[in-house]
Amino acid sequence: MSVEPDVAVFLPFENSYARLPERFYARLAPTQVRAPRLVRLNEDLARELGLDPAYLASPEGVEILAGNRVAGGSEPIAMAYAGHQFGGFVPQLGDGRAILLGEVIDRTGQRRDIQLKGSGPTPFSRRGDGRAALGPVLREYIIGEAMYALGIPTTRALAAVTTGEDVMREKALPGAVLTRVAASHIRVGTFQFFAVRRDEEGLRALTDYVIERHYPDLAGSENPAAALLMRVIDKQAELIARWMLVGFIHGVMNTDNMAISGETIDYGPVAFMDTFDPATVYSSIDEHGRYAYGNQPVIGQWNLTRLAEALLPVIAEDREKAVEIAQEAINAYPGKFEAAFIAGYRRKLGFFAAEDGDPALVKELMDLMAANNADFTLTFRGLSEAAGDPAADAKVRALFDDRTAADGWLAKWRERLTREDGDPADRAAAMKATNPAFIxxxxxxxxxxxxxxxxxxxxxxxxxxxxxxxxxxxQPDVPEYTLPPRPEQVVRATFCGT
Structure with missing residues (x-):
């Protein structure tokens, strides 16, 4: 049973996406659940959004977080979008198990979406039940908040509630609803939705909306649509580089999972690498390794090319001219990614200045790590310690099967460090601030x-x-959280949870 807004209960929504034409979404309320119970509330995020944590944790607040009650000011919608999934195009996807409750202006003046995920079927559900199981909800909560703490742009979890009902997957599982917060939920696939329908009016409305909401400085550009494409390319190159720098694997880099805002979105079969291997795949449905760790930069460009194709009618009336402009933008992506990637690795290795030989030194380390089963996170955290204390080299070399090969690289690294000024303790502290101990x-x-x-x-x-x-x-009181898995603990596959 769906519910109507309760004017007696009001949250400070300031909705703008719901002002767009009706073909951008479907209006509907969440489906009620039997017995909602709060699992966790992100109180800090609630305050950041200008919401009262005590109210959200109250029985009335939990009813809102579960979808049993719609607050006054909310205009619930399921957003329409299309997308390439594992390379195959689906002209209509949309929010099949999510409902956007509305938007709020946070304490910094930024507009943020508040969305329920697992809130029941929508017109875009494609025979799905629109529900979510507790495991995937908690996974998204954990990974999203971890990414936030790592300084990587991401959607975030405001709350998780159980529903008191089971969902049927391979077996009956406890149901849950995630409350997700994002700069917006507009995706590459949102543009594709209108492009495949040759809806140029919709494309222009969407382009104008995204510029106004996310990149208002582009409004005065000579060609705002082309400027938008370039800005999204910049954002995605930086984002994917940041993923790579912490060993993160998204798992389903479909175009409907790429946010125009530059945030990481849709944590399904995500994972962080233990032993470094560029071919690492965790997603149980990625049978051919399309979204392997090392493929992520290339897939990023592939997805952005699909965005460029969708934007062609808005970039220029003359198609040849539009293609020329879009191609120039797409051609800039590899250089932008590489610059962000190498700059990040310089920070990880403690280099305060750039030298021409740095990319080769980084590649040599990556190759050695892959050939010698070195743990990604422990290697760089160990180097952070070694930068301040040469005796800590022993901890790094112990991570490599061939310790002699590690010694050779460490000698080159130390020689590179001698060409820079700086206190070793300061260098070690700077490295620890970019190389996490905990993932x-x-x-x-x-x-x-x-x-x-x-x-x-x-x-x-x-x-x-x-x-x-x-x-x-x-955090010396939890050393077990830094350790790689024992053989019997190794996780080889993660699951989408839909």
Whole structure:
């Protein structure tokens, strides 16, 4: 049963997407659930949004977070979009199990979406039940908040609630609803939705809206649509470089999972690498490695090319001219990604200045790590310690199967450091601020999810959330959270959860 807005309950929504033409979305309310119960509320984020955490945690607030009650001021909609999924185009996808409650202006003056995920079927559900299971909801909560703490642009979790109902997947699982916050939920696939329908009016309205909402400085550009394309390219090149710098694998880089805002969105079969290998794939549905760790930069350009194609009618009336402008923008992507990637690795290796030989030194380290089963996170955290104390080289070399090969690279790294001024302790501190000690290691995430889903035990989830909120700090009381998995703990596949 769907519900109507309750004018007696008001949240400070300031909706703009719902002012766009009706073909941009479907208007509907969430579907009620039997017995909602709050699992976790992100109180800091609530305050950031200008919302009262105590109210959201109250029975009335939980009803809103579950979709049982729609607050006055909310205009619930399911957004329409299309997308390429594993390279195959689907002309209509849309929010099949999510409903945008509305937008709020946060305490910094930024517009933010508040969306329920797992809130019931919509016109875009494609025979799905529109529901979510507790495990995937908690996974998105963990990974999104970990990414935020790592300084990577991301959607965030405001709350998770259980529904008191089971959802049927391979077996019956406890149902849940995630409240997700984003700069917006507009995707590359949103532009594709209008492009495939040859809806130029819709494309122009969407382009104008995105510029006004996300990139208002582009409004006065000679060619705003071309400027928008270039800005999104900049954002995605930087974002994917940041993923790579912490060993993150998105898992489903479909065009409907690429946010125009430059935030990481849709945490399904995501994972962080333990042992470094560019071919690493965790997603159980990525049978051919399309979205492997090392493929992410190339897929980023592929997705952006699809955005460029969708924008052609808006970039210029003359198609040949539009293609020329778009191609020039797309051709700039590899250089932008590489610049962000190498700049990030200079920070990770403690280089305050740039030298021409740095990319080769980075590549040599990557090749050695891959050939010698070195743990990605521990290698760079170890180098952070070694920058301040040469005796810590032993901890780094111990991570490599061939320690002699590691010694050779360490000697080159130390020689490179001698060509820069700077106090070793300051260098080590700067490196520790970019090389995390704690990531959401897959085995720890799975242990937390299994405890919550199978035993109703949220203690491992809460502890993991707390540790990951301080990824760059030394936390000597939880050394087990820094360790790679034992052989029996290795997670080889993660699942979308839909």
């Amino acid at each position: 959401p290691r897959n085995h720890l995430v799975e242990e937390a999810l299994n405890a919550a889903v199978n035993n109703g035990d949220l203690a491992p989830f809460e502890k993991l959330i707390g540790v990951l909120a301080r990824p760059f700090d030394d």
